[in-house]
Amino acid sequence: MIATQYLLEAFRGEGLTHVFLVPGGLIDPFLPALAATDGLTPIVACHEGGAAYMADGYARASGRFGVCFAIGGPGVTNMVTAVATARTDCSPLMVISGQVPTDWEGRGGFQDSSPAALNDVAIFQPLTISSLMVENPRLVHHHLRASLTKMLAGAQGPVHLSLPTDMQRAPIQAPWRKLDDSVAAPRFVDRHAIERLWRVLEPPESAAAPVKIVALAGAGVEKSGATNDLVAFAERFEIPVATTLRAKGVFPEDHRLSLGIFGYAGHRPAIDAILSDDVEVLLVLGSGLSQRDTLFWDRKMLPSKALVQVDLDPQVIGRTWPVDVPIVGDCGRALQVVMTYDYQLAQALAATGPQRREWLEAIKAAGPRYFEQENTASAAVPLHPARVVQELRNVMPRDTVLVVDSGAHRAFCGHYWEAYGPRSYLSATNLGPMGWAIPAGIGAKAARPELPLVVVTGDGCMLMHGLEIQTAARYGIAAIFVVINNSALGNVWLRAVQEGPGAAGLTEVPEHDWAGFARSLGLGAATVHQPEELAPAFSQALEAKAPFLVDVRCDRKFTTPVSPYSQAKQAWVDED
Numbered sequence: 001m002i003a004t005q006y007l008l009e010a011f012r013g014e015g016l017t018h019v020f021l022v023p024g025g026l027i028d029p030f031l032p033a034l035a036a037t038d039g040l041t042p043i044v045a046c047h048e049g050g051a052a053y054m055a056d057g058y059a060r061a062s063g064r065f066g067v068c069f070a071i072g073g074p075g076v077t078n079m080v081t082a083v084a085t086a087r088t089d090c091s092p093l094m095v096i097s098g099q100v101p102t103d104w105e106g107r108g109g110f111q112d113s114s115p116a117a118l119n120d121v122a123i124f125q126p127l128t129i130s131s132l133m134v135e136n137p138r139l140v141h142h143h144l145r146a147s148l149t150k151m152l153a154g155a156q157g158p159v160h161l162s163l164p165t166d167m168q169r170a171p172i173q174a175p176w177r178k179l180d181d182s183v184a185a186p187r188f189v190d191r192h193a194i195e196r197l198w199r200v201l202e203p204p205e206s207a208a209a210p211v212k213i214v215a216l217a218g219a220g221v222e223k224s225g226a227t228n229d230l231v232a233f234a235e236r237f238e239i240p241v242a243t244t245l246r247a248k249g250v251f252p253e254d255h256r257l258s259l260g261i262f263g264y265a266g267h268r269p270a271i272d273a274i275l276s277d278d279v280e281v282l283l284v285l286g287s288g289l290s291q292r293d294t295l296f297w298d299r300k301m302l303p304s305k306a307l308v309q310v311d312l313d314p315q316v317i318g319r320t321w322p323v324d325v326p327i328v329g330d331c332g333r334a335l336q337v338v339m340t341y342d343y344q345l346a347q348a349l350a351a352t353g354p355q356r357r358e359w360l361e362a363i364k365a366a367g368p369r370y371f372e373q374e375n376t377a378s379a380a381v382p383l384h385p386a387r388v389v390q391e392l393r394n395v396m397p398r399d400t401v402l403v404v405d406s407g408a409h410r411a412f413c414g415h416y417w418e419a420y421g422p423r424s425y426l427s428a429t430n431l432g433p434m435g436w437a438i439p440a441g442i443g444a445k446a447a448r449p450e451l452p453l454v455v456v457t458g459d460g461c462m463l464m465h466g467l468e469i470q471t472a473a474r475y476g477i478a479a480i481f482v483v484i485n486n487s488a489l490g491n492v493w494l495r496a497v498q499e500g501p502g503a504a505g506l507t508e509v510p511e512h513d514w515a516g517f518a519r520s521l522g523l524g525a526a527t528v529h530q531p532e533e534l535a536p537a538f539s540q541a542l543e544a545k546a547p548f549l550v551d552v553r554c555d556r557k558f559t560t561p562v563s564p565y566s567q568a569k570q571a572w573v574d575e576d
């Protein structure tokens with residue numbers, strides 16, 4: 001077989017069902033193979049950025065990885081933001097780009113972006129774990145295997161392979177052998193470090209044993225598929241669990257031990273508990289403790305006895321603050337090892353469970369979970385986004401996947417949507433590129449067609465990647481797109497308006513008819529002006545079982561529920 005067929009067979013062998021692309025001369029040899037590989041559906045996007053975002057969404061929803069194809073030169077440069085997004089969120093994404101034949105390099109060839117010209121490989125180098133050009137057909141197999149392994153093992157992230165057209169047509173002999181999970185998805189943990197953890201949890205001096213222990217779960221728990229392990233651990237020892245916004249849903253938000261989100265768009269119980277002086281041990285599972293995940297590096301979250309951090313990537317441990325018990329390893333495996341520990345010890349920790357339960361009850365009783373909860377019932381016209389999110393949650397089934405874009409709507413969704421499972425809430429939280437959710441939602445729905453899926457986006461985001469709803473329509477991918485249509489780059493407007501009408505004017509968007517736009521591209525659509533119209537419109541979208549857009553006319557004046565974050569930002573001083 002030739003290299004193009006070989007690559008596609010390998011992707012299918014690794015369990016992929018879809019790949020994403022924008023065609024062009026430099027990947028022409030892929031087209032016959034793409035059209036003929038059973039079980040692997042190629043989705044042609046409007047824009048290469050869209051194709052790469054779709055592959056990213058596919059990776060996040062499926063738990064496998066995503067693959068996208070583009071021509072070198074303009075196709076590759078169109079993907080730069082998407083690849084940066086995958087990098088910052090550690091999403092496993094493989095980009096395959098085409099290149100001029102090797103004997104044309106550096107001779108003024110059309111779209112030459114080989115290392116002798118524009119240099120795609122170098123463009124992607126700072127954005128990927130590995131960016132390589134295959135210059136010898138005997139290396140196709142090797143570079144593919146090495147790139148997939150680098151992409152999947154450890155911290156994960158995007159990789160890039162550039163294939164000149166003569167390499168794409170090269171014959172390949174060896175059959176693809178599936179990657180072994182113990183390499184591609186390692187499940188190791190440093191057992192010695194777990195023993196250190198037990199010495200903190202149950203010191204020889206039993207009077208000093210910590211009672212107030214909290215877990216903060218990040219994306220590492222999601223990647224490890226460790227939700228059940230975390231629930232079992234929390235329930236056995238009565239340990240309250242918060243999540244980061246990125247990992248929302250990894251611990252069911254309606255579980256009695258859930259504190260909700262800590263950090264940006266966070267919930268009161270999580271913030272009150274973790275910032276209180278009470279916490280003795282904070283167990284951070286698979287979170288890099290970024291600015292937003294620490295409420296602007298708020299040192300009040302440091303516990304009195306021990307900060308414990310579990311991460312597959314040792315470079316992340318201690319990046320923000322020194323850690324008392326660093327544990328290099330997989331979050332799920334770490335929890336499993338903790339659970340199998342010496343029965344005597346575990347019994348003593350379990351004995352303090354009732355005290356933790358009492359503490360948790362007191363935290364919960366001290367006030368509502370949500371800030372400004374009354375807004376979820378707002379009768380305002382134009383609508384309040386909090387009301388929109390609440391009505392959406394009421395209509396959509398429990399297993400819905402919500403894919404959220406960048407803007408004020410991110411904070412409303414993060415705060416008011418309740419998520420019940422891992423990979424049920426997807427958002428590009430570290431780079432926050434506008435428009436990501438629209439194609440990412442299409443990729444996610446392709447990966448998990450059996451689950452209802454809603455993209456919540458803004459009118460500003462629609463102006464960036466809204467055209468990709470046409471891709472959903474063309475392929476019948478039944479995603480529901482909810483546009484929070486507030487005639488503004490909303491969260492920028494909220495700041496700009498304080499500077500006066502001149503500044504605010506720069507952030508205003510004309511009132512567009514996004515439902516009309518959607519219909520013109522082949523989607524079903526509805527426009528909502530009144531709060532009572534929300535539930536019927538969402539039900540209609542759900543029942544359509546076809547791509548559908550709900551254009552919700554909202555007011556831009558409503559502030560987002562992020563006051564603890566804003567206060568922490570103002571209070572921040574660099575103490576290190």
Ligand SMILES: Cc1ncc(C[n+]2csc(CCOP(=O)(O)OP(=O)(O)O)c2C)c(N)n1
Pocket residue numbers: 406407408409410431432433434457458459460461462484486488489490491492
């Ligand atoms: C590619 C990109 N450009 C600019 C920004 C800065 N930015 C963040 S949110 C936002 C406005 C989003 O507007 P909209 O989609 O209408 O959402 P809203 O805030 O109104 O809910 C802007 C300009 C960004 N995050 N990404």
Ligand SMILES: [Mg+2]
Pocket residue numbers: 407458459460484485486487488489490
């Ligand atoms: Mg807007």
